Amino acid sequence: MVDDPATKASGGFSLICGDLKHKTDNGIEPLAILTNRCDQLDSVPRIAGERGATYGLSNTIYVEPPTWPKIEKGKQLLEATIQEAVENDLDDEALMDRLITLLEDDTMPLRPGMSIQDHMDALRHSVFIPAFSDTEGWKDMADAIEEGKAKAAFDVIEDESDSDTQIPADPHVNFMKGAYGTQRQTLILIDWEGNVTYKERALWDSHGNRLEKGKGDLVIKYKITDSSPEE
Numbered sequence: 001m002v003d004d005p006a007t008k009a010s011g012g013f014s015l016i017c018g019d020l021k022h023k024t025d026n027g028i029e030p031l032a033i034l035t036n037r038c039d040q041l042d043s044v045p046r047i048a049g050e051r052g053a054t055y056g057l058s059n060t061i062y063v064e065p066p067t068w069p070k071i072e073k074g075k076q077l078l079e080a081t082i083q084e085a086v087e088n089d090l091d092d093e094a095l096m097d098r099l100i101t102l103l104e105d106d107t108m109p110l111r112p113g114m115s116i117q118d119h120m121d122a123l124r125h126s127v128f129i130p131a132f133s134d135t136e137g138w139k140d141m142a143d144a145i146e147e148g149k150a151k152a153a154f155d156v157i158e159d160e161s162d163s164d165t166q167i168p169a170d171p172h173v174n175f176m177k178g179a180y181g182t183q184r185q186t187l188i189l190i191d192w193e194g195n196v197t198y199k200e201r202a203l204w205d206s207h208g209n210r211l212e213k214g215k216g217d218l219v220i221k222y223k224i225t226d227s228s229p230e231e
Helices: 005-009 069-087 092-103 116-125 135-157 171-176
Strands: 014-017 031-035 184-190 195-202 217-223
Touching: 069 092, 069 116, 092 184, 092 195
Parallel strands: none
Antiparallel strands: 014 031, 184 195, 195 217
């Protein structure tokens, strides 16, 4: 994957991967952070091989110590949240509520008259990114909202009319334009028995409407089974 030309031609990304079934005396086998900004396999960062350690990754290459203030702030908030969970014996639901609050931490240094470039430079300072755009982006948002209203009306009359109204087949295309900001918040909890809880909170729908908190939540639970051969 590191050497794949198609991977290098893609926009910058990081992918954390590994085998959570392989446990060691200290925890689990280290996880790899694959990125198309890495030229050599031996330079791929490895993390999470030590219990009690906290790591941070954002829209930049992984380095330790982190260079972005939001990463350091996020690590501190996560450590405090875990400490609170341990001291108060919080269950998974209560822990997730605390973690969602962490992801809502907004310290974006905004000021009147900021340009788009000013906003982009400020991204490294805040865990949560409030929506921002230029005039064209906000127009795209308004158009998407109107498009959503038209689709809702179309769905109501679909069986009663021969309307030729054209509705886009894929409304998710709207996520590629409009304002920039935090669209979704994702939590993944994994215990030592391999039980996984995946929670994703959508903050906006596909037509640019802000969702009421909790209305766009998705929760998936499953178990990682040990497929290693028996000795």
